[in-house]
Amino acid sequence: MTAVGGRTVAGFHHRARTYGVAALVGLGLMAGCSSSSPPSGGSSAGSPVKGGLTVFAAASLKETFPAIGTKFEQAHPGTKVTFNFGGSSELSTSIDGGAPADVFAAASTKTMATVVAAGNASRPVDFATNTMEVATPPDNPGHVSALADLARPGVTVAVCQAKVPCGAAATALFAKAGITVKPVTLEPDVSSTLQKIRSGEVDAGIVYVTDVKAAGSTVHGIAIPTAANVVTTYPIVALKHARNPSTASAFADFVRSPAGQQVLGAAGFGPP
Amino acid sequence: MSHAGPGRISAAERDQLATGRAGRNAPWPVLLVGAAALMVFALPLLALLVRAPWRSLLSILRDEQAVTALRLSLGCATAATALSVLLGVPLAWVLARGRLPGTAVIRAFALLPLVLPPVAGGVALLAAFGRRGVVGRYLDQWFGITLPFTTAGVVVAQTFVAMPFLVLVLEGALRGLDPGLEQAAATLGAGRWTVIRRVTVPALLPSLAAGAVLCWARALGEFGATIIFAGNYPGRTQTMPIVVSLALDDGPDEAIALSVVLLAVSLTILVALRDRWLRPGAAA
Numbered sequence: 001m002t003a004v005g006g007r008t009v010a011g012f013h014h015r016a017r018t019y020g021v022a023a024l025v026g027l028g029l030m031a032g033c034s035s036s037s038p039p040s041g042g043s044s045a046g047s048p049v050k051g052g053l054t055v056f057a058a059a060s061l062k063e064t065f066p067a068i069g070t071k072f073e074q075a076h077p078g079t080k081v082t083f084n085f086g087g088s089s090e091l092s093t094s095i096d097g098g099a100p101a102d103v104f105a106a107a108s109t110k111t112m113a114t115v116v117a118a119g120n121a122s123r124p125v126d127f128a129t130n131t132m133e134v135a136t137p138p139d140n141p142g143h144v145s146a147l148a149d150l151a152r153p154g155v156t157v158a159v160c161q162a163k164v165p166c167g168a169a170a171t172a173l174f175a176k177a178g179i180t181v182k183p184v185t186l187e188p189d190v191s192s193t194l195q196k197i198r199s200g201e202v203d204a205g206i207v208y209v210t211d212v213k214a215a216g217s218t219v220h221g222i223a224i225p226t227a228a229n230v231v232t233t234y235p236i237v238a239l240k241h242a243r244n245p246s247t248a249s250a251f252a253d254f255v256r257s258p259a260g261q262q263v264l265g266a267a268g269f270g271p272p
Numbered sequence: 273m274s275h276a277g278p279g280r281i282s283a284a285e286r287d288q289l290a291t292g293r294a295g296r297n298a299p300w301p302v303l304l305v306g307a308a309a310l311m312v313f314a315l316p317l318l319a320l321l322v323r324a325p326w327r328s329l330l331s332i333l334r335d336e337q338a339v340t341a342l343r344l345s346l347g348c349a350t351a352a353t354a355l356s357v358l359l360g361v362p363l364a365w366v367l368a369r370g371r372l373p374g375t376a377v378i379r380a381f382a383l384l385p386l387v388l389p390p391v392a393g394g395v396a397l398l399a400a401f402g403r404r405g406v407v408g409r410y411l412d413q414w415f416g417i418t419l420p421f422t423t424a425g426v427v428v429a430q431t432f433v434a435m436p437f438l439v440l441v442l443e444g445a446l447r448g449l450d451p452g453l454e455q456a457a458a459t460l461g462a463g464r465w466t467v468i469r470r471v472t473v474p475a476l477l478p479s480l481a482a483g484a485v486l487c488w489a490r491a492l493g494e495f496g497a498t499i500i501f502a503g504n505y506p507g508r509t510q511t512m513p514i515v516v517s518l519a520l521d522d523g524p525d526e527a528i529a530l531s532v533v534l535l536a537v538s539l540t541i542l543v544a545l546r547d548r549w550l551r552p553g554a555a556a
Binding site for chain 1: 398499503504520523
């Protein structure tokens, strides 16, 4: 993958304008997007792979990307990777609003397409896939043993809101199984869905296979057969307005390298 | 709004006193910094109006999700205010007049939600009233009641965050109340309840109204504790601020339009309260 186009004067104007918009939406966004780290001085465009890097990544990558970031920093001394995890659609809105992100890793090709359509990135590349799993609290208070049990009256279910990839996947999953599930809550992203399950506030929920694996004994997973499951594809891209394009594309490449794929594979992600 | 309250001077006289105290005009550096301070508030709000999609505003506001959320918000905020009045008035009374030991500690607890991040409040509410919470587990086991993910949960979250406003205003009013009035009534032969009914309560009504409206406005804007404790489901727990936050995912237009509505509601309340809050010395 090559770095996206060089910086032009027009590019800076565009950036200034999007920052103006960002100031407007900033109030509302502040709660959700907390790690808009100030640009670290020193690094300039076209420089070698070093300096600070801000990666906006889907909430389901929370358990793997920090490890990949550490490996990247070791492979490229002088780099410092900062992450901002959240719902993919929330992150894409921040990026299109001018948030200072260098790399975007989404849990949805559709969400990535909106960032590309807004002119903030080009040619994203898929780096992983994920599937869904039913999760319950360890003691399984709702006696859930299969996906179909989620449709049973009296079973309280948490899923992600339909706008984020895990919510879209849950909707597709229920449609595929031909069941009608009435969730008690539509959570903003997969982390909060998992939290509601883990704390025992709901009987069950739909999260990623990788979330169940990372949660260990704090949740009980019920696998969904491959034929009935839904596959989510993860694309990554170095953003057009990256402070340091060469470091940004180096990170995107690194995620797809054997070192990055090894971390993802160990966590339960499938190959792209 | 009338000034039947505790003051023994008219509003006009009070204004005169206030201007007299402040001198003629503030020195220009103070004015300059003051103007800058005003911009901190004014700019974002003006920007909201500049960027509002006025043309599509009506269609956005007719959107079913927004209407449902607004209706739920208004209902929940009203219920939370009623609950706050019911519980908050006696609490303010105890804080202002009770001779209980440790009143200062009780006051600190009662006012803590004012400074606690609402999200932390939501986590605390889950710890207490969640299905596995300290109290919640018994509510669930004994009565089959679970508060999270219900409209009642929204009201509880809003009450937690908003009631301190009412308590604060009312306690101040109770302390500022001239005890001579009540003593005089008692001397003239009024019984304890007659004094409360005919003297204390009427004297407190303006402050009670101000506190209740403030409490209502805070409940209407509640987001953090609600989304943690009550979750998000249209028609049941999805209030206006949650819709604004979720709408941002689809681009700023809808979120800005809905924010303008919340701004209009808040502004209306401030204008209605201007007599009580925008005059120096009127808060007591």
